[in-house]
Amino acid sequence: AQKVTQAQTEISVVEKEDVTLDCVYETRDTTYYLFWYKQPPSGELVFLIRRNSFDEQNEISGRYSWNFQKSTSSFNFTITASQVVDSAVYFCALSEAGTGNQFYFGTGTSLTVIP
């Protein structure tokens, strides 16, 4: 079974619009981390945000914010006032306490920001 689901395959927005990327996860562990990564065409996975299972406080970091809800097993990521440089593939990932450094990735959401 897929541990991390990103239902949105592709999203296009016009520059300066806000965009929310959805992520639903599945785990039996009570201790886990959730991540968002950005992958530009160069291929490198760039770390964006991380949240542990004990901290449901939602935060804002610059133009990025996230909404972590354990009740619905969701970890959504929002980019405010999108820019062309935000165009990339975004991955949600899960790391469980029982498997250490093994990440389970979603299938990714390709975001295109149109100028």
Place this chain on the structure above:
Amino acid sequence: KAGVTQTPRYLIKTRGQQVTLSCSPISGHRSVSWYQQTPGQGLQFLFEYFSETQRNKGNFPGRFSGRQFSNSRSEMNVSTLELGDSALYLCASSLGTGWNLVDYTFGSGTRLTVV
């Protein structure tokens, strides 16, 4: 501070051949993990090495193997290449294994094409 370095950046091999990919972690990092990224299967965990020992292994055939040297550099080897092994191979390094993931950093990857 140098990042995670993967060599070579691009590689073309013929079916049936074998290939070795290299990953040099960030200085001081002792854990190296490998991932395969394909359009069909997405990002999948291959294995993790810590202090020259394999700590965790994903669901891949025995043709995929790896090792880690005393300086923490890691290599992965794929024998008897198949067309389906064409992928972007990413490695990530961190200080430790388990829950020390604050510094988990990915390299730019090696793009392997099997013809």
